[in-house]
Amino acid sequence: MKNIHYPARWFTHLLFAPIIYAMIIPLVFLDICFEIYHRVCFPIYGIPYVKRSQYIIIDRHKLRYLNILQKLNCAYCGYANGLLKYASVIAGETEKYWCGIMHKRGIPLPHQKNFLPYGDKEAYERYAKERNSISTK
Known part of the structure; x- marks a missing residue:
């Protein structure tokens, strides 16, 4: 005030x-x-x-x-x-x-704390594989 x-x-x-x-x-x-x-x-x-x-x-x-x-x-x-x-x-x-992937720069927002790292193709592929195996069960 x-x-x-x-x-x-x-x-x-x-x-x-x-x-x-x-x-x-x-x-x-x-x-x-x-x-x-x-x-x-x-x-x-x-x-x-x-x-x-x-x-x-x-x-x-x-x-x-x-x-x-x-x-x-x-x-x-x-x-x-x-x-x-x-x-x-x-x-x-x-x-x-x-889109649970971090941005390349900037301060992450609280909801982004568990996002995948930016540019980490292997992490993305592991995540996608895990999600696909869960959804096919």
């Missing part, structure tokens, strides 16, 4: 609020698209559902010591940040299912 440290910026905050709040449109669209994908495709592939309520948490608006604008901002941020984390977990579960 760094904005509290800058009370003189109230006009700037007010001026740019429409830009911040306009993001609700693409966020809701993203939410709808991911939820349709999640609910339709995950059961088909046997991927367990991701529990939405663990990521999208809107509860700070219940704090009595916040004013109405702070409550609105907290609800918006709870939705926006929770939605993006939720979508990231859905994308991660999809990546684990379809």
Whole structure:
């Protein structure tokens, strides 16, 4: 809540609020698209559902010591940040299912910890052979 440290910026905050709040449109669209994908495709592939309520948490608006604008901002941020984390977990579960190979560079994400090493053809072939022997039994 760094904005509290800058009370003189109230006009700037007010001026740019429409830009911040306009993001609700693409966020809701993203939410709808991911939820349709999640609910339709995950059961088909046997991927367990991701529990939405663990990521999208809107509860700070219940704090009595916040004013109405702070409550609105907290609800918006709870939705926006929770939605993006939720979508990231859905994308991660999809990546684990379809392409469990590390990237060549970059910091691995938590869901990638058991991915096959990048460029390790032998590891990939061993994995594919194991998976094929399991699926033919």
